[in-house]
Amino acid sequence: MGLFDRLKQGLQKTHENIFNKIDRLVNAKSEIDDEFLENLEEILLGSDVGITTAEKIINNLKSRVSEEKYERTEQLSSILRDELKKVFISGNGQVIEPFKITNKPHVIVVVGVNGVGKTTSIGKLAYNYKNAGYKVLIGAADTFRAAANEQLEMWVKRSGTEIIQLTQGSDPSAVVYKTIQSGIAKAYDVIIIDTAGRLHTKINLMEELSKIRRVIQKQLPDAPNEVLLVIDATTGQNGMVQAREFSSAIGVTGLILTKLDGTAKGGIVLKISSEMKIPVKYIGVGEQIDDLQVFDKESFVRALLED
Amino acid sequence: MFEDLSSKFDKVFKFIKGKGKVSEQTIDEFLREVRRILLDADVNYKVVKQFCEDVKVRSLEKNVIKSINPGKIVIDTITGELVRLMGEKKTDIKFSAEIPSVIMVVGLQGSGKTTFAAKLAKYLRTKGKNPALAACDVYRPAAIEQLKTLGEQIDTAVYSDDTNDPLKIAEAAVEFCRTNYKDTLIVDTAGRLAIDEEMMREVETLKSKLNPAEILFVVDSMTGQDAVNTAKEFHNRLDYDGVILTKLDGDSRGGAALSIRAVVDKPVKFVSIGEKLDALEPFYPDRMASRILGRGDIQSLVEKATTMLPDETDEKKIKKLEEKLNSNKFDFTDFLEQLQQLKKMGSLSQLVGMIPGMDRMTKGKEIDDKPLRQVEAVINSMTTKERENPDLLNGSRRKRIAGGSGTKIQDVNRVIKQFYDMQKMLKQFKKGKMGNLFKSMGLPANFKMN
Numbered sequence: 001m002g003l004f005d006r007l008k009q010g011l012q013k014t015h016e017n018i019f020n021k022i023d024r025l026v027n028a029k030s031e032i033d034d035e036f037l038e039n040l041e042e043i044l045l046g047s048d049v050g051i052t053t054a055e056k057i058i059n060n061l062k063s064r065v066s067e068e069k070y071e072r073t074e075q076l077s078s079i080l081r082d083e084l085k086k087v088f089i090s091g092n093g094q095v096i097e098p099f100k101i102t103n104k105p106h107v108i109v110v111v112g113v114n115g116v117g118k119t120t121s122i123g124k125l126a127y128n129y130k131n132a133g134y135k136v137l138i139g140a141a142d143t144f145r146a147a148a149n150e151q152l153e154m155w156v157k158r159s160g161t162e163i164i165q166l167t168q169g170s171d172p173s174a175v176v177y178k179t180i181q182s183g184i185a186k187a188y189d190v191i192i193i194d195t196a197g198r199l200h201t202k203i204n205l206m207e208e209l210s211k212i213r214r215v216i217q218k219q220l221p222d223a224p225n226e227v228l229l230v231i232d233a234t235t236g237q238n239g240m241v242q243a244r245e246f247s248s249a250i251g252v253t254g255l256i257l258t259k260l261d262g263t264a265k266g267g268i269v270l271k272i273s274s275e276m277k278i279p280v281k282y283i284g285v286g287e288q289i290d291d292l293q294v295f296d297k298e299s300f301v302r303a304l305l306e307d
Numbered sequence: 308m309f310e311d312l313s314s315k316f317d318k319v320f321k322f323i324k325g326k327g328k329v330s331e332q333t334i335d336e337f338l339r340e341v342r343r344i345l346l347d348a349d350v351n352y353k354v355v356k357q358f359c360e361d362v363k364v365r366s367l368e369k370n371v372i373k374s375i376n377p378g379k380i381v382i383d384t385i386t387g388e389l390v391r392l393m394g395e396k397k398t399d400i401k402f403s404a405e406i407p408s409v410i411m412v413v414g415l416q417g418s419g420k421t422t423f424a425a426k427l428a429k430y431l432r433t434k435g436k437n438p439a440l441a442a443c444d445v446y447r448p449a450a451i452e453q454l455k456t457l458g459e460q461i462d463t464a465v466y467s468d469d470t471n472d473p474l475k476i477a478e479a480a481v482e483f484c485r486t487n488y489k490d491t492l493i494v495d496t497a498g499r500l501a502i503d504e505e506m507m508r509e510v511e512t513l514k515s516k517l518n519p520a521e522i523l524f525v526v527d528s529m530t531g532q533d534a535v536n537t538a539k540e541f542h543n544r545l546d547y548d549g550v551i552l553t554k555l556d557g558d559s560r561g562g563a564a565l566s567i568r569a570v571v572d573k574p575v576k577f578v579s580i581g582e583k584l585d586a587l588e589p590f591y592p593d594r595m596a597s598r599i600l601g602r603g604d605i606q607s608l609v610e611k612a613t614t615m616l617p618d619e620t621d622e623k624k625i626k627k628l629e630e631k632l633n634s635n636k637f638d639f640t641d642f643l644e645q646l647q648q649l650k651k652m653g654s655l656s657q658l659v660g661m662i663p664g665m666d667r668m669t670k671g672k673e674i675d676d677k678p679l680r681q682v683e684a685v686i687n688s689m690t691t692k693e694r695e696n697p698d699l700l701n702g703s704r705r706k707r708i709a710g711g712s713g714t715k716i717q718d719v720n721r722v723i724k725q726f727y728d729m730q731k732m733l734k735q736f737k738k739g740k741m742g743n744l745f746k747s748m749g750l751p752a753n754f755k756m757n
Contacts, residue, residue, distance in 0.1 A: 048349075048532050050346075051346045114419065115527060147452035200557070232417060237348070259500075263537065287446075
């Protein structure tokens with residue numbers, strides 16, 4: 001199965017939920033009326049894009065329909081897809097290529113709230129970088145959660161990479177310092193730092209992230225090269241606040257959208273990428289080590305649009 | 308936790324409160340705003356729709372249009388509907404007549420099942436139960452390790468073996484409980500997607516073989532619209548007994564609570580509000596509803612305060628404090644005692660969350676306990692003499708204290724100033740100048756608890 005097929009398969013559920021419904025909606029109606037718009041709004045709301053983004057899409061649609069005098073359903077459908085694509089595609093466009101490095105060592109910090117799938121994503125990231133021919137070191141800076149080290153170790157074994165860890169309860173910054181030091185000394189290509197899950201409302205824990213950034217920069221002034229925020233596809237409107245708070249604490253450069261293999265639609269990333277200009281970089285579509293896929297804007301939209 | 312929602316509710320409430328007379332159109336306008344607020348809080352759009360329709364119908368039934376106080380009618384209706392939606396009274400955990408009572412914990416990946424299972428064990432122990440935990444998540448790497456570590460932290464037995472079969476582990480755990488006199492078994496299951504047929508069948512089998520007294524569905528309070536789908540699907544398969552809301556110490560979420568309650572008609576039994584293992588609270592629907600509406604949770608605050616007060620030594624301390632105040636002898640030792648008293652009640656953020664209106668001032672941010680700890684460190688570095696007679700604290704003593712407490716001399720100066728401020732404040736308090744007291748606390752003199 002090619003990458004594109006897998007992406008499509010992973011997105012099938014998202015697809016069915018947004019686009020099949022829209023298709024059905026469009027087919028059942030011969031013109032845009034209030035009922036149509038109301039139904040459309042409900043579909044968008046049900047996908048977690050949020051009321052503001054939903055209203056934006058609908059207003060754009062309304063004004064285009066009145067300007068361009070489209071009335072038949074096929075045309076309507078294409079305008080609608082076009083508008084959705086516009087929201088999806090916005091981002092700052094300056095993304096480091098997936099599984100490529102800009103510096104040596106290339107430092108990636110992975111952050112997020114509790115339970116979104118950080119450690120799993122890191123295992124998959126490490127595996128992919130390793131397969132791309134790089135020497136990968138993982139820093140186990142989640143020193144808080146019970147057995148976080150053991151969990152990460154399993155992934156390290158599966159991906160055939162290496163790990164730096166201290167005992168549970170030790171200072172995460174110390175782990176980071178040691179990891180970077182050893183990464184430089186032993187000439188690793190990629191260093192991935194796992195951090196403890198933290199709610200973005202915990203001031204102390206968010207400051208800890210800023211400190212981790214400083215600790216890295218002391219040894220490598222240009223690092224971290226990437227800070228990836230992991231967002232769970234089931235997340236509602238709070239995802240926006242998460243993106244904002246993590247950005248201000250440590251400067252998020254991209255998103256990993258996980259758990260897209262469930263029934264959740266992950267619509268919140270539309271809002272995040274359009275309002276915060278943070279691009280989605282990877283998506284997680286399963287629990288296997290190769291279930292991390294590159295989020296490519298064009299093919300994401302294409303996979304969504306094609307049946 | 309719901310401060311975002313609360314402050315928005317406040318705003319639209321003020322809008323409708325200001326109206327002397329309303330038309331149906333005004334009510335529609337108002338409800339459109341209410342709708343946005345609830346949607347932003349992740350309440351399911353279908354639930355929101357129904358909610359707004361209900362509020363409108365009931366307000367009209369109460370003759371809101373002819374009323375001279377329409378705002379009150381609409382607001383009371385909304386409050387009533389919210390409480391109704393949340394489920395009207397608190398519901399406890401059930402136990403079976405047979406030993407052990409089996410409690411199954413189920414949910415999606417990452418919802419917080421394992422942490423909750425440990426918290427529940429700890430909670431049940433305070434209620435006189437003797438629980439054990441069964442580690443049945445054989446899929447997630449190190450999940451069993453995690454539960455074992457948590458079990459050690461709360462001094463509770465965790466049963467696990469290497470059969471790699473959840474049912475075998477659970478059944479052996481039941482035996483383990485019987486031979487070890489454990490009356491309750493909490494079964495931690497693997498996270499699973501509601502559409503994963505194989506995994507859902509596995510948990511159905513667990514249910515039919517274990518015959519649990521209680522199945523608890525754990526859901527992350529930050530979940531969006533999908534909460535309803537998942538809750539419904541798990542409900543269809545397992546007909547669970549209650550819902551657990553986790554990560555409520557984040558900000559402004561909680562829509563999932565409303566939605567699930569509305570869709571599956573199962574009570575929320577506990578809320579999980581922090582990472583520490585005692586951060587678990589029973590769910591009180593009425594309190595939660597009033598919290599959403601920005602009215603605070605005075606009842607919880609009072610309960611918290613009373614659980615720590617009726618200690619004889621404490622009463623003596625209070626008396627001593629009174630005496631000291633009367634003779635103007637409030638010193639650093641008393642200051643420290645007051646701080647420790649405050650700390651006993653829980654984290655500052657938890658306390659503040661219960662005070663009406665305070666949520667909005669802090670905007671959902673956690674309050675930093677660090678300054679408090681610093682104050683403690685500074686006082687602990689003083690000699691007994693210095694504590695009794697703060698006037699002794701000259702430059703070199705302050706320098707020594709800064710060194711001893713790991714702070715800067717400015718910090719020491721600040722603590723000393725705070726102490727004198729507090730002394731002054733207490734004197735005013737004694738003289739009964741309440742207005743001044745509020746002023747020195749940074750609150751307006753006409754501040755009132757509503």
